[in-house]
Amino acid sequence: MQLNWDIDQPFTLDIRVEADDIDELGHANNAVYVRWLERCAWQHSISLGLGLEQYRELDRAMAVVRHEIDYLAAAYAGEELCMGTWIISWDSKLRMTRHFQLLRKSDGVTLLRARTTFACIEMSSGKPKRMPSLFVEGYGKGLSLQEQI
Template identity: 70%
Template structure:
């Protein structure tokens, strides 16, 4: 697969009949649900599932999506969504990038970037990331490329 960045976390997606809108392709809102699914599965793979969020009284909440819809997806198509954690201040904010590819022809259908903020579940207010978030999400953080001299 021709991913934009190395070492992606990837999920498989099959476009369902319920994903299709009146124009005959996957609805834009469905793409957002795929972003959420991919991010959530990646978090779970890092040991940060809903039970851990509740135990820590913390969660990563979306504050901004930037989405470029590049091509349409159609019913029954097999797709792959990748994500990378590309930035983190290891206090409050974290950014993910996403890429959606149709493997049958290698076409990129979507690129997106999402900004998350750590919140306290009990109050809904921004709170510093606990050490478990810094460690778990930090393991997946893309390392900057070394500068050529």
């Protein structure tokens, strides 16, 4: 099935809903969706050459300051999903925003849309700090083509 993404050319992460993801209501728990958002963002960062090793070397990290999540439909055990993410805005100094979309592969239904705002911090102090040039270059490559036009 063709997946209908909100924005072209997402970074994608395949997800299988496991039994441990299911809550008392019989569907994936809301907290599990947040873990999937985090996993997708990390994998995208790593693909841009910005993993934990680089964060530690530079004493910088992109930390979540805000999540906005719209839960649109439930996910159930055994389902195959695909999470897409795009960097949709950034100031190349301190802040960056990602958009996420979670689709069920079997029918293409969008289960979730989210936006997460990150701020660059100094890992050793937790204080906001300007993005180092490696972040500017790496995350700049991840900026959605829509934003680059």
